[in-house]
Amino acid sequence: MADPADSTASPSDTESDASEVTDWELQEAFSKGILKPGLNVVLEGPKKKVNNVDGLKHCLSEFKKKLAWIERLDVTLGPVPEIPSSQPTLHTPDQKAVDPEDDFQREMSFYRQAQAAVLTALPRLHQHKVLTKRPDDYFAEMAKSDQQMQKIRQKLQAKQVAMEKSEKAKQLRALRKFGKKVQTEVLQKRQKEKSTMMNAIKKYQKGLTDKLDFLEGDQGSTSRPKKEDAKAPQTKKGPNAKRRYKNQKFGFGGKKKGSKWNTRESHNDVSGFRASVAHARGAKKAGKKGSNKRPGKWARQKMKSRAR
Numbered sequence: 001m002a003d004p005a006d007s008t009a010s011p012s013d014t015e016s017d018a019s020e021v022t023d024w025e026l027q028e029a030f031s032k033g034i035l036k037p038g039l040n041v042v043l044e045g046p047k048k049k050v051n052n053v054d055g056l057k058h059c060l061s062e063f064k065k066k067l068a069w070i071e072r073l074d075v076t077l078g079p080v081p082e083i084p085s086s087q088p089t090l091h092t093p094d095q096k097a098v099d100p101e102d103d104f105q106r107e108m109s110f111y112r113q114a115q116a117a118v119l120t121a122l123p124r125l126h127q128h129k130v131l132t133k134r135p136d137d138y139f140a141e142m143a144k145s146d147q148q149m150q151k152i153r154q155k156l157q158a159k160q161v162a163m164e165k166s167e168k169a170k171q172l173r174a175l176r177k178f179g180k181k182v183q184t185e186v187l188q189k190r191q192k193e194k195s196t197m198m199n200a201i202k203k204y205q206k207g208l209t210d211k212l213d214f215l216e217g218d219q220g221s222t223s224r225p226k227k228e229d230a231k232a233p234q235t236k237k238g239p240n241a242k243r244r245y246k247n248q249k250f251g252f253g254g255k256k257k258g259s260k261w262n263t264r265e266s267h268n269d270v271s272g273f274r275a276s277v278a279h280a281r282g283a284k285k286a287g288k289k290g291s292n293k294r295p296g297k298w299a300r301q302k303m304k305s306r307a308r
Helices: 011-020 023-032 053-066 103-127 146-205 218-223 226-231 241-250 264-268 281-289 297-307
Strands: none
Touching: none
16 A cells, blocks of 8 residues: 555545545455555455345335334335327337436436325325325424525515616606607697798788788687688788788878988078078077076085175
């Protein structure tokens, strides 16, 4: 046997030695005196596997004699027979034809065997008056503590809140898109109505129409169809209502632009010229007669000293 303190021994060698020789074999060799310091035990031939079938059956029969079935609860049965069906299935294996490499067939055989055991064991348990269903007032300690379950509950609640926030965010994004679309449509509609009203006001100012339907807003547009407005006869071009009212009140004044310009005749006509008026002599005389000038500062102080 190799010395464990030897630095030259590799880990693979120690693992192989440990896998080949078990502790029980070493103890047995030491008790027989075969194991001695500094010697290796060489095993001749392959290792023999112990499989005492007779001994196992003998032990099992003793258990069955000493213990009742309610203490053992052993059920050894084959798989439950399958229900015949008209439709062919892909996996309908027999007990002898189960392929151990096929996971589905292997698990189905286990399931059918467990089903057969349940169908056989339940009636026997009922015969022994053993309850197989949990009562309504059953209380048992949970496998996990309350603190652990509280952490799990908080985690689930946080996950649910995050999912709700995500759904709300998605809905808000969809509503924003829809709201922007509706807002754009409303703005376009308002702009169109505003331009229509401005055109109607310009027509009214120019006297092209005497109707004030555009002041009614949407009611006027909804009360009358568009076809009637299109077919309505338009008035002839002319002054608007405001201009006609002023002409009726003040009269038609005629041409105003350039009316105060001088001509050759008006420039040579000096019959209305007055020198006193032109040089403001009359105004100066009138100002002297009716002059009421305030006395100066020196005169006011003198007058105050006299009054004292």
